[in-house]
Amino acid sequence: xxxxxxxxxxxxxxxxxxxxxxxxxxxxxxxxxxxxxxxxxxxxxxxxxxxxxxxxxxxxxxxxxxxxxxxxxxxxxxxxxxxxxxxxxxxxxxxxxxxxxxxxxxxxxxxxxxxxxxxxxxxxxxxxxxxxxxxxxxxxxxxxxxxxxxxxxxxxxxxxxxxxxxxxxxxxxxxxxxxxxxxxxxxxxxxxxxxxxxxxxxxxxxxxxxxxxxxxxxxxxxxxxxxxxxxxxxxxxxxxxxxxxxxxxxxxxxxxxxxxxxxxxxxxxxxxxxxxxxxxxxxxxxxxxxxxxxxxxxxxxxxxxxxxxxxxxxxxxxxxxxxxxxxxxxxxxxxxxxxxxxxxxxxxxxxxxxxxxxxxxxxxxxxxxxxxxxxxxxxxxxxxxxxxxxxxxxxxxxxxxxxxxxxxxxxxxxxx
Amino acid sequence: xxxxxxxxxxxxxxxxxxxxxxxxxxxxxxxxxxxxxxxxxxxxxxxxxxxxxxxxxxxxxxxxxxxxxxxxxxxxxxxxxxxxxxxxxxxxxxxxxxxxxxxxxxxxxxxxxxxxxxxxxxxxxxxxxxxxxxxxxxxxxxxxxxxxxxxxxxxxxxxxxxxxxxxxxxxxxxxxxxxxxxxxxxxxxxxxxxxxxxxxxxxxxxxxxxxxxxxxxxxxxxxxxxxxxxxxxxxxxxxxxxxxxxxxxxxxxxxxxxxxxxxxxxxxxxxxxxxxxxxxxxxxxxxxxxxxxxxxxxxxxxxxxxxxxxxxxxxxxxxxxxxxxxxxxxxxxxxxxxxxxxxxxxxxxxxxxxxxxxxxxxxxxxxxxxxxxxxxxxxxxxxxxxxxxxxxxxxxxxxxxxxxxxxxxxxxxxxx
Numbered sequence: 001x002x003x004x005x006x007x008x009x010x011x012x013x014x015x016x017x018x019x020x021x022x023x024x025x026x027x028x029x030x031x032x033x034x035x036x037x038x039x040x041x042x043x044x045x046x047x048x049x050x051x052x053x054x055x056x057x058x059x060x061x062x063x064x065x066x067x068x069x070x071x072x073x074x075x076x077x078x079x080x081x082x083x084x085x086x087x088x089x090x091x092x093x094x095x096x097x098x099x100x101x102x103x104x105x106x107x108x109x110x111x112x113x114x115x116x117x118x119x120x121x122x123x124x125x126x127x128x129x130x131x132x133x134x135x136x137x138x139x140x141x142x143x144x145x146x147x148x149x150x151x152x153x154x155x156x157x158x159x160x161x162x163x164x165x166x167x168x169x170x171x172x173x174x175x176x177x178x179x180x181x182x183x184x185x186x187x188x189x190x191x192x193x194x195x196x197x198x199x200x201x202x203x204x205x206x207x208x209x210x211x212x213x214x215x216x217x218x219x220x221x222x223x224x225x226x227x228x229x230x231x232x233x234x235x236x237x238x239x240x241x242x243x244x245x246x247x248x249x250x251x252x253x254x255x256x257x258x259x260x261x262x263x264x265x266x267x268x269x270x271x272x273x274x275x276x277x278x279x280x281x282x283x284x285x286x287x288x289x290x291x292x293x294x295x296x297x298x299x300x301x302x303x304x305x306x307x308x309x310x311x312x313x314x315x316x317x318x319x320x321x322x323x324x325x326x327x328x329x330x331x332x333x334x335x336x337x338x339x340x341x342x343x344x345x346x347x348x349x350x351x352x353x354x355x356x357x358x359x360x361x362x363x364x365x366x367x368x369x370x371x372x373x374x375x376x377x378x379x380x381x382x383x384x385x386x387x388x389x390x391x392x393x394x395x396x397x398x399x400x401x402x403x404x405x406x407x408x409x410x411x412x413x414x415x416x
Numbered sequence: 417x418x419x420x421x422x423x424x425x426x427x428x429x430x431x432x433x434x435x436x437x438x439x440x441x442x443x444x445x446x447x448x449x450x451x452x453x454x455x456x457x458x459x460x461x462x463x464x465x466x467x468x469x470x471x472x473x474x475x476x477x478x479x480x481x482x483x484x485x486x487x488x489x490x491x492x493x494x495x496x497x498x499x500x501x502x503x504x505x506x507x508x509x510x511x512x513x514x515x516x517x518x519x520x521x522x523x524x525x526x527x528x529x530x531x532x533x534x535x536x537x538x539x540x541x542x543x544x545x546x547x548x549x550x551x552x553x554x555x556x557x558x559x560x561x562x563x564x565x566x567x568x569x570x571x572x573x574x575x576x577x578x579x580x581x582x583x584x585x586x587x588x589x590x591x592x593x594x595x596x597x598x599x600x601x602x603x604x605x606x607x608x609x610x611x612x613x614x615x616x617x618x619x620x621x622x623x624x625x626x627x628x629x630x631x632x633x634x635x636x637x638x639x640x641x642x643x644x645x646x647x648x649x650x651x652x653x654x655x656x657x658x659x660x661x662x663x664x665x666x667x668x669x670x671x672x673x674x675x676x677x678x679x680x681x682x683x684x685x686x687x688x689x690x691x692x693x694x695x696x697x698x699x700x701x702x703x704x705x706x707x708x709x710x711x712x713x714x715x716x717x718x719x720x721x722x723x724x725x726x727x728x729x730x731x732x733x734x735x736x737x738x739x740x741x742x743x744x745x746x747x748x749x750x751x752x753x754x755x756x757x758x759x760x761x762x763x764x765x766x767x768x769x770x771x772x773x774x775x776x777x778x779x780x781x782x783x784x785x786x787x788x789x790x791x792x793x794x795x796x797x798x799x800x801x802x803x804x805x806x807x808x809x810x811x812x813x814x815x816x817x818x819x820x821x822x823x824x825x826x827x828x829x830x831x832x
Contacts, residue, residue, distance in 0.1 A: 241825040341798035352794040378768040382757035
């Protein structure tokens, strides 16, 4: 159950083709495209075993949700919201910035928010109020004016409360690929959005990828992962607890311990056995441990090299001197530095975002952040002096490219 | 030829379905996937009417290209390179930044470059050395170590010189959808890249969209466009010159003048007639003028509202007081402020990027910039004090979500 891995084993598992659900998803997309809201009601009945009579969650339903949630949880959500907001606020770009003016030319960048975005919040095995915060806060900080949320029926009261805390505009009880299709294509009830963010199962991810010509997405999402770089100073009980936490997400979740200490894996294995008994989700954990394991390496540099090839969603650094490791790492969704930084902190309340690229995608994609909800326009303010300063270069290059009218549009301004 | 438009006419033209080339492109992708380099040689022969014996441009071929290019053009390219570099350098994010430490928690963002990217540089109607600079410079500034370029054979000497000036790693003479397939899937000669950027025709764009599960792209590209917001102070000759410059790109290019001055369109039309005669590409220009025209509006606010609905690739602001217009605009690829700022300046040498979203995509996408070539990892450094500060919130939310092992991974650290 807890065994040595090779890097190749991990990488080939990561690259394994996902279950092909594209046929089923295409049928769902076609149904939503053809019959709109009616298709959504029917698909909810088929997949969620509920016949709904409306899709949009009402104010009354949100009030009821508050009544059913422990006030201590509401307080915790509010505290988490505040910490997530503070960190994302630091990522915000200036609305408009300019270079110094030189030669009569001032250049700048103007940042503006998207107008309408959609988030998908899974239901099923667990409620994910934290995901609502992770998707809504960066959009709010960016200044997006309409933020909608789809989640499978029946909506979990925690999800509704989190959506209210986070200022979500509208919540719809629609799940799966049909939710993605509705937000991408629009129905009578759900107007289309510009971008869809948030995690989801294979159907949701397939729908996001297949509808990418109609809507933008954050990035493809797969099962959650952790890599832990540890040396002889790491505590086996902490490492084991982190591996169990990762494993309880999903039977397909995966953990890898990368260590310079050949004795550590056995100690961690013992702690895993001890802790797994108490874990309510131990069946899921045992399945996830099946694709988890450890790599023993010679040096910390080797550990970093292996981790960079894996490009883990979560990277935990539990070594004597973690900051030089942080400096050298290139590929990771979110990095947890030191033995007192379990991934659970970033999942809920440190302030960083937990919507992160998986399956090696951290080589290419950033985790969800404020810039997913903005776009930029470049700006140039050019005076008569400015066109004189660059007109000659513009005209030479335009002429070389055979674009004579481009050259004329510069020359006509310099000849007056 | 130069007529009044309605906003609806423009928007429906923008949204018109592109010619469906997906069948032809899928065949090309399949050929490259199946036969690699051999397919590339065959497709070059079929589409470019050249039987190549190698794909990678040699050092000798680059030296020869320098000999055939006017030194004044090399100098202009170098000057443009320098201005583009300076502006893109301003966009660069810090490699690693941290928030202030509070409660034992320090949060940060680490920015790292992609490793290997590809650019597509069109051949055909004209040479595009400027596009080489626009794609390569932001990648270089970001710190990308391998930047490859595909361009149809025979490679234009200007393109080769620009690639050398811009520090492109390898240049391959492969054009069209087959170039995109080669960079996405890899062949013996061309190793796959992480992201493909740059403009292209309908085949290139279709290939980029179709291969998006295998490679990331910048954004979909279509025919070039300009909107010009002008009042009674605008000079009709300048406006006409800008419209002609836009029109010479492509028979499908489009220009719209949005003006509060009902007399301006006729004057602009007269200047267009006068200037078009001298333009070597007048046939292309006349075709492009067929889908161009003007909107007369009551107020500058109305002009801004129309422009934001169009979300033009290029927005030129030629009014008495342009800065308040700049402040209010939300959707535009690149904004040219004042009557001495023709789009040609941004195409070549002001320093801004000319690879920009078209067809309304500026509502959602930014033009090419340094952040297209980087990704970020969030960081948290948490001390014992830190886990004490947020552990309670983490454990409450984890328990509420049913993720008990997450709660344990926090609690185990607080109980020692």
